[in-house]
Each structure stands twice: as C-alpha cells, then as structure tokens.
Amino acid sequence: MKSHVTMRDIADRLGVSSVTISKALNDKEGVSSELKEKIKLVAAEMGYRFNTHAKSMKEGLSYNLGIVIPERFAGTVHSFYLQFYQLLSKVMDGYHYSGILHMLSEEDEERLVLPRIYTERKVDGFIILGQISKSYVEHLQTIDCPIVFLDFYTDQNEIDSVLTDNFFGVYEMTNYLIRNGHQKIAFVGNVHATSSIQDRFLGYYKSLLEHKIELNQDYVIKDRDEAGRYIDIVLPDEMPTAFVCNNDEIAYNLMTVLQNNGYKVPEDCSVAGFDNSIFATLTNPPLTTVEVDTEEMSRVAVKFILEKLNNPDKKYGRTFIKGDIIHRESVQPYKGHKKGS
Amino acid sequence: MKSHVTMRDIADRLGVSSVTISKALNDKEGVSSELKEKIKLVAAEMGYRFNTHAKSMKEGLSYNLGIVIPERFAGTVHSFYLQFYQLLSKVMDGYHYSGILHMLSEEDEERLVLPRIYTERKVDGFIILGQISKSYVEHLQTIDCPIVFLDFYTDQNEIDSVLTDNFFGVYEMTNYLIRNGHQKIAFVGNVHATSSIQDRFLGYYKSLLEHKIELNQDYVIKDRDEAGRYIDIVLPDEMPTAFVCNNDEIAYNLMTVLQNNGYKVPEDCSVAGFDNSIFATLTNPPLTTVEVDTEEMSRVAVKFILEKLNNPDKKYGRTFIKGDIIHRESVQPYKGHKKGS
DNA sequence: CTGAAAGCGCTTACAG
DNA sequence: CTGAAAGCGCTTACAG
Numbered sequence: 001m002k003s004h005v006t007m008r009d010i011a012d013r014l015g016v017s018s019v020t021i022s023k024a025l026n027d028k029e030g031v032s033s034e035l036k037e038k039i040k041l042v043a044a045e046m047g048y049r050f051n052t053h054a055k056s057m058k059e060g061l062s063y064n065l066g067i068v069i070p071e072r073f074a075g076t077v078h079s080f081y082l083q084f085y086q087l088l089s090k091v092m093d094g095y096h097y098s099g100i101l102h103m104l105s106e107e108d109e110e111r112l113v114l115p116r117i118y119t120e121r122k123v124d125g126f127i128i129l130g131q132i133s134k135s136y137v138e139h140l141q142t143i144d145c146p147i148v149f150l151d152f153y154t155d156q157n158e159i160d161s162v163l164t165d166n167f168f169g170v171y172e173m174t175n176y177l178i179r180n181g182h183q184k185i186a187f188v189g190n191v192h193a194t195s196s197i198q199d200r201f202l203g204y205y206k207s208l209l210e211h212k213i214e215l216n217q218d219y220v221i222k223d224r225d226e227a228g229r230y231i232d233i234v235l236p237d238e239m240p241t242a243f244v245c246n247n248d249e250i251a252y253n254l255m256t257v258l259q260n261n262g263y264k265v266p267e268d269c270s271v272a273g274f275d276n277s278i279f280a281t282l283t284n285p286p287l288t289t290v291e292v293d294t295e296e297m298s299r300v301a302v303k304f305i306l307e308k309l310n311n312p313d314k315k316y317g318r319t320f321i322k323g324d325i326i327h328r329e330s331v332q333p334y335k336g337h338k339k340g341s
Numbered sequence: 342m343k344s345h346v347t348m349r350d351i352a353d354r355l356g357v358s359s360v361t362i363s364k365a366l367n368d369k370e371g372v373s374s375e376l377k378e379k380i381k382l383v384a385a386e387m388g389y390r391f392n393t394h395a396k397s398m399k400e401g402l403s404y405n406l407g408i409v410i411p412e413r414f415a416g417t418v419h420s421f422y423l424q425f426y427q428l429l430s431k432v433m434d435g436y437h438y439s440g441i442l443h444m445l446s447e448e449d450e451e452r453l454v455l456p457r458i459y460t461e462r463k464v465d466g467f468i469i470l471g472q473i474s475k476s477y478v479e480h481l482q483t484i485d486c487p488i489v490f491l492d493f494y495t496d497q498n499e500i501d502s503v504l505t506d507n508f509f510g511v512y513e514m515t516n517y518l519i520r521n522g523h524q525k526i527a528f529v530g531n532v533h534a535t536s537s538i539q540d541r542f543l544g545y546y547k548s549l550l551e552h553k554i555e556l557n558q559d560y561v562i563k564d565r566d567e568a569g570r571y572i573d574i575v576l577p578d579e580m581p582t583a584f585v586c587n588n589d590e591i592a593y594n595l596m597t598v599l600q601n602n603g604y605k606v607p608e609d610c611s612v613a614g615f616d617n618s619i620f621a622t623l624t625n626p627p628l629t630t631v632e633v634d635t636e637e638m639s640r641v642a643v644k645f646i647l648e649k650l651n652n653p654d655k656k657y658g659r660t661f662i663k664g665d666i667i668h669r670e671s672v673q674p675y676k677g678h679k680k681g682s
Numbered sequence: 683c684t685g686a687a688a689g690c691g692c693t694t695a696c697a698g
Numbered sequence: 699c700t701g702a703a704a705g706c707g708c709t710t711a712c713a714g
Contacts, residue, residue: 004401006691017701022693030699052461053397054692057706060345062394064441064463069427082423086410089442098441098458100405101430117439120393122405282623347707358685363709371683395708398690 005048013042025050063097065305066115066123070104070132080277081129084150087298088127095306097124104132112139125305128152131194146308150301153195153318160308162301165320166196166274169290170203173272173325174244178211181334182242182270186219188233188254189246192226197246200274204244223250233257241269241334248273248280248289251330255283266332276326285329297321346389354383366391404438406646407456407464411445411473421618422470425491428639429468436647438465445473453480466646469493472535487649491642494536494659501649503642506661507537507615510631511544514613514666515585519552522675523583523611527560529574529595530587533567538587541615545585564591574598582610582675589614589621589630592671596624607673617667626670638662 007021014021016035024031024039031039056062067088069081089099100123102115109132117123125146137156140147149161177185187204189197201220208215218236223246225231233254245251251273255265265271265285273280273289280287300319308314348362355362357376365372365380372380397403408429410422430440441464443456450473458464466487478497481488490502518526528545530538542561549556559577564587566572574595586592592614596606606612606626614621614630621628641660649655 008691018692019694019701020699022691023700026693032699035699049459050461051398051691052463053394053403054690054706056394057392057398057691057708058693060706079420079423082420082427085442086423086444090444093444093457096457098443098463100439100441101426102439103427103431103434116434116437118390120391122393122439278619349707359708360685360710361683363707364684367709373683376683392707395690395706398692398707399709401690 005043005046006051007048010039010043010046010048013046014039061309062122062124064100064117064123065092065097065302066102066117066126067099068102068104068115068126068128068132070106070109070130072106072109080275081151084129084294084298087294088302091298091302095302097302097306099127104136109133109136112136114139114143118143118145124309127301127305144312146305146312148301148304148308148316150297151196158315160304160316160319162297162304162319162321164196164292164297165322166199167203167206168320169274169323169325170200170244170246171207172203173274173288173290174204174207175210176325177242177244177270177272177331178207178213180270180331183213183334184216184219184238184240185213185242185244186221186236186240187244187246188221188223188250190222190224190226191220193224193228200244200246223253235261239263239269242331243269243271245271245273248275248277248283248287251287251289252279252283255330266330270331270334272331276323280326280328283330288328288331289326290323291326292323293321346384346387347392348389351380351384351387351389354387355380402650403463403465405441405458405464406433406438406643407443407458407467408440409443409445409456409467409469409473411447411450411471413447413450421616422492425470425635425639428635429643432639432643436643438643438647445477450474450477453477455480455484459484459486465650468642468646487646487653489642489645489649489657491638492537499656501645501657501660503638503645503660503662505537505633505638506663507540508544508547509661510615510664510666511541511585511587512548513544514615514629514631515545515548516551517666518583518585518611518613518672519548519554521611521672523581524554524675525557525560525579525581526554526583526585527562527577527581528585528587529562529564529591531563531565531567532561534565534569541585541587564594576602580604580610583672584610584612586612586614589616589618589624589628592628592630593620593624596671607671611672611675613672617664621667621669624671629669629672630667631664632667633664634662 007018011018011021020031021039024036025043052063067085085101092099100117102117128147128149129151131152134154137154141158149159151163153161153163174185187201189201191198191201205215219240221233222231223233243254245254251271255271258265263269273287276289276291280289304316348359352359352362361372362380365377366384393404408426426442433440441458443458469488469490470492472493475495478495482499490500492504494502494504515526528542530542532539532542546556560581562574563572564574584595586595592612596612599606604610614628617630617632621630645657
C-alpha cells in the first residue's frame with residue numbers, strides 16, 4: 001500500500017511545500033538541516049521512491065545508456081561482449097546511470113533501423129560493442145546522441161572508440177618470445193578477416209623487424225577464411241619453435257592440431273594466445289596470453305560518453321588500452337638457446 | 342538540430358492541436374486517416390522522437406524490466422545468465438519493453454539493499470536470475486513490484502519461478518542410459534550444494550527406482566564441497582559403465598580424470614552431461630547432454646511478469662520447462678548388453 | 683473528427 | 699530558510 005507516495009504526500013504530512021521536500025531529498029541548499037533530516041526520515045518511513053521519469057522529463061535526460069551488441073556474432077564473442085556489458089553496468093551504476101542492452105538484429109543492421117531505445121528517448125547515449133557495418137556506422141553519425149565504440153574501429157573518422165591495444169599486446173608478446181630465444185615464430189590468423197587480427201599481426205611483424213628477423217610467409221598461418229569461418233589449421237613444413245595466435249580459442253585449436261601431429265607444448269614448441277578468455281585455461285598446459293583490460297576499457301568508455309553528454313563536440317578519436325601478459329605454461333625458453341648460449 | 346521536436350511542434354506546423362498528434366501517432370481513433378498519414382509523415386520528416394518519460398509519468402509505467410544477477414556467481418555460471426539476459430532482452434523487445442541489468446553485489450545482498458533501479462522507479466518489475474539469499478528473497482517479497490525468479494527456487498512460498506526441469510531431464514537421461522543396457526550408473530554431483538543438483542540427483546534416483554536398480558552410495562560421486570568449490574573427482578573402486586554428471590563442466594572434468602586413469606569414453610564408459618553449455622562440445626568425444634530450453638524459459642518469464650503487472654495478485658508458483666536430450670558421442674550402448682542379449 | 687483543460691511528479695528560477 | 703508559479707511532453711476524459 002505504500003505505492004505512489006509522492007513528494008507532495010510527504011509535504012502534506014509535514015505541513016511544508018513540495019519544493020522543500022525536493023531540496024531536502026536532493027541535499028540542496030535552502031533547508032535547515034533539522035528539517036532535512038526529518039524529511040528524509042519521513043520519506044523512508046512512508047516508503048517514498050523517487051520518480052526518475054519526472055526528473056527525466058524536466059532535464060531531458062534518461063540516466064540510461066544503450067549498449068548495442070550486433071546479433072550476428074557467434075557464441076564465444078558473444079559472451080565476451082556480454083561480460084563487457086556486465087562491467088559497463090557496474091561502472092555506470094557509479095554514475096547513477098543504468099544500461100539497457102539492445103541486440104541489433106542483422107535485419108535492422110541491414111535496413112539501418114535505429115534501436116527503439118533511441119527513437120523513444122530511453123537512453124542518453126550509446127556504447128556500441130563490436131563490429132557493425134559501415135553504412136550503419138554512418139547512419140549512427142547522423143543522430144543527435146553521443147556514441148562511443150568499444151572494441152571496434154573503422155577508417156571512418158569522427159568516431160570515438162575505445163580499443164584493446166592489439167598491436168602493442170602482440171608486439172610485447174613476440175618480444176617476450178624472442179627474449180626467450182625463439183627465432184622461428186609463426187603467427188596464426190587471417191589478416192584479412194578483421195582489423196583486430198590485422199593489428200595483432202602488425203605487432204608481431206614490428207617485433208620481427210626490430211629484431212631483424214625476416215618475415216616468413218610460411219609462418220603466417222590461416223585460421224579462418226575472410227568471412228571469419230574457421231578452417232583447419234595446417235602446420236608449415238618446417239616447424240616453428242613458437243606460435244603467436246591471434247586469440248586463445250585459436251591457440252586451443254592449434255594445440256589440438258599440434259598434439260595430433262605428435263608435438264608437445266611447450267617442450268617441442270611454445271604457444272601464445274590473446275584475450276585471456278576461458279580457452280586460456282582449458283588448454284593443457286594453460287596458455288601464456290595477453291589479458292584484455294576489459295575493466296579499464298569499460299571505465300574509459302563510460303567516462304567518454306558522459307563527458308560527451310555535457311560537451312557534445314568533444315572528440316576522443318581512438319583510445320588504446322594496454323593489456324598485460326599473463327604468464328602460464330605454454331611458453332618456454334627455446335632449448336637450443338639454453339644449451340647453445 | 343532536430344533534437345527536442347515535440348508533438349506540439351508538429352501540431353504548430355500543421356495547424357492542429359497536440360491532442361490530434363498524440364492520437365495519430367498512437368494510431369488511436371478520432372483522426373481522419375488522411376490527417377493521420379500526413380502527421381506521421383511530418384513527424385518523420387521533422388525527426389520527431391517519442392518521449393517515453395512523459396508517457397511513463399502519466400501511466401506510472403517505465404516500460405523497463407530489471408534483470409538482477411547476483412554478483413558472486415563465478416565465470417561459467419555468469420555467462421550462462423548473461424545469455425539468458427540476452428534472450429530476455431529480445432523477448433522484451435517484442436512487448437516494447439527494455440531490460441536493465443543490475444548486478445547485485447554481495448554487499449548489497451548481505452545488507453538487503455534494493456537495486457537503485459527499484460528505488461528510482463526505473464523498472465516495472467524484476468526478473469531475478471539465479472540463487473540469492475533467503476533473507477534477500479524475503480525482503481523482495483515486501484516490495485510493491487512484480488517479481489519472477491528464473492532458474493532458482495526455494496521452499497519459500499508465494500514465489501513465482503521459471504525453472505529447468507532438472508528432475509525430469511536427468512530422469513529421462515538415466516532412462517536413456519538404462520535403455521542402452523547400462524546398469525552400473527553413477528551420478529556425479531554434491532546433492533547438498535544446490536537445489537538444482539539435488540533435483541537432478543532425484544531424477545537419476547527415480548529412474549533407478551523405476552528400473553529396480555539399487556542406489557549404490559559409492560556411485561554418488563562428489564564434485565564440489567557444499568559451498569560449491571570444485572574438488573577432485575575420485576573414481577569409485579568398482580567402475581560404473583556410465584556416469585550422469587550434474588552439468589557439462591563437471592562432465593568435462595570427469596572425462597579428464599577418466600583419461601588420466603586410462604579409461605576411454607565411450608568405449609569403456611559412457612558420460613552424460615547437463616546444460617548443453619560450451620563444455621559439451623569441448624570434450625572429446627562431444628557430450629550427450631540435456632539442453633536447457635533457455636528461450637522458452639525467457640519467453641515464459643517475461644510473459645509472467647507482464648501479466649502480473651496487470652494483475653498483481655496472480656500467482657504462478659513453480660513452472661518447469663522441459664529440456665531435450667542432445668545426442669552426441671559420449672554415450673554408447675553397454676557392450677556386455679549388445680553381446681549378451 | 684477535433685481540441686481546451688487538467689494532470690502525471692518533479693525542478694527551476696524567483697520572490698519573500 | 700521557505701514556497702507559489704510555471705513548465706517538462708505527453709495522455710485522458712470530456713465537450714463540441
């Protein structure tokens with residue numbers, strides 16, 4: 001029965017005006033501290049619940065952010081983004097914001113249909129998770145609502161995105177392998193499938209360049225076709241001593257292939273992953289990998305959106321968040337190195 | 342620049358009243374169809390966006406539902422619930438509802454702090470995912486807001502919950518094993534850890550009872566302690582010919598143990614899982630398991646909440662949603678059976 | 683078929 | 699320190 005208690009009800013009970021209640025409950029000036037305390041007490045006692053919608057209407061803010069995930073992503077990627085959503089949700093809570101998930105269907109993406117939460121003003125801004133079509137991105141540019149892309153970028157300018165430092169992560173990982181005596185290092189991934197893989201490959205390549213190790217095309221091993229469908233991994237004729245995989249799942253698959261071919265990890269060759277996803281601990285031995293700092297990425301994305309809300313012209317461009325190498329057992333110093341040196 | 346277009350703006354442009362705009366845009370009676378069409382056209386042209394908050398204030402409905410996930414659940418379970426959230430989100434969309442995720446922190450659960458989305462009237466009801474403390478459930482009973490529990494129940498009455506049919510699922514699975522000639526069937530799981538495991542165990546037991554197979558306590562194998570922490574699985578002295586695991590992850594772990602002990606699946610013994618989670622396809626061979634019908638569960642949960650919104654006194658009690666057996670390679674007919682009969 | 687009036691529950695100036 | 703007035707953008711009766 002304590003539903004629909006309004007500020008006016010509290011005001012009537014205490015014989016003051018609803019303005020005073022508003023001020024007291026919002027800790028604003030203009031109410032004696034005694035009255036303030038009393039009002040808060042009575043409000044709690046009456047089971048008062050603040051009506052966000054009234055405030056929203058006044059201010060034109062919903063205190064909600066839309067989290068958009070394109071639906072066409074399959075299982076694994078999905079749960080990665082869902083975990084992001086969870087982190088975002090926690091971060092938003094700290095700002096008194098809530099997150100509304102919108103799964104963008106392939107059809108809506110194709111037809112450039114905007115989320116209902118936009119057309120019904122349910123959110124103040126959007127965080128887009130993952131890759132969406134160029135034309136949809138362009139369409140999003142036209143709406144009057146701040147947007148931050150998370151874990152995705154295109155060559156389109158004027159876009160603010162928060163990204164894993166793919167390049168630097170793999171660069172560091174490759175450096176680490178080289179420091180451990182490895183010279184014959186393969187990269188597993190199709191550089192034409194996604195820009196993430198491309199950047200990871202380039203980080204690998206930079207490390208080779210810096211160490212004057214020539215890039216061997218036989219050591220760039222495809223794991224999927226350009227549409228992203230996984231294909232069987234084929235080992236090169238001359239075996240590398242280490243593999244840098246574009247993600248943990250691929251590392252998992254690679255290790256199965258290696259085992260089937262009689263190679264032992266890490267004795268015969270080392271394997272490094274990326275993401276520190278569930279696959280990193282399902283392999284035997286567990287993977288040395290690069291941990292994506294999803295928490296920091298979430299924090300930054302929410303911060304950007306909220307700042308853009310106050311200052312719509314603010315531009316951030318691409319922000320790269322560095323991940324750390326997680327050391328497990330799938331990487332070992334190259335034996336020849338140990339003995340030889 | 343097309344922000345803040347209101348119904349009044351459209352009305353002024355067309356020289357009619359905002360009431361007429363409201364009626365036209367909501368497809369209500371009382372506007373000629375020509376005017377209606379024209380209004381819709383002009384609204385689109387002006388970039389009009391409906392303001393949900395105004396409607397919410399009028400009606401006292403937010404058109405949002407809160408999805409609560411207790412934070413203390415670990416990785417796997419988490420992503421299971423996050424997938425649920427995703428499905429719920431899709432279902433809600435069909436009703437013009439949106440979902441707001443609230444991660445319930447351990448601290449808030451302990452101190453009985455209600456989600457901010459409740460105290461700020463941001464949602465019309467709650468769907469609670471997974472297990473929460475008894476006292477929190479009791480606390481939730483006192484609020485004036487419909488609640489449906491998903492994948493959780495207690496002995497507390499007056500609670501509406503939508504559940505996997507754990508009992509029936511494992512019952513059917515065990516029947517299936519028995520039909521395939523297995524007699525020495527073990528159950529893997531600690532019946533004192535969660536009520537789900539308990540129900541799954543009882544389904545197993547019922548099948549044994551029906552087939553006059555005596556329950557062998559050596560064949561009830563612990564996989565975790567009562568607090569839910571996984572422990573090493575110890576095989577019984579006399580090996581069963583089949584194992585019914587309380588979930589796929591445990592089946593995965595069990596298969597590792599079996600392999601380490603030189604047993605081959607399914608040649609030496611069959612293994613059945615539950616959930617059809619990611620683990621079901623990570624095992625080698627892949628798992629025969631029970632698929633939880635998360636889509637149907639989501640559909641039912643949302644339907645219940647929305648009906649309770651119109652009729653707060655409606656009670657549903659426990660609703661069990663049946664899952665199907667997914668046949669893969671980890672289960673094989675018992676050899677002795679084939680030969681012997 | 684169309685519209686003037688009132689109200690949903692707050693907050694923001696402004697006046698006292 | 700306190701409050702009367704106006705307004706946020708809709709919708710709901712009700713009158714014409």
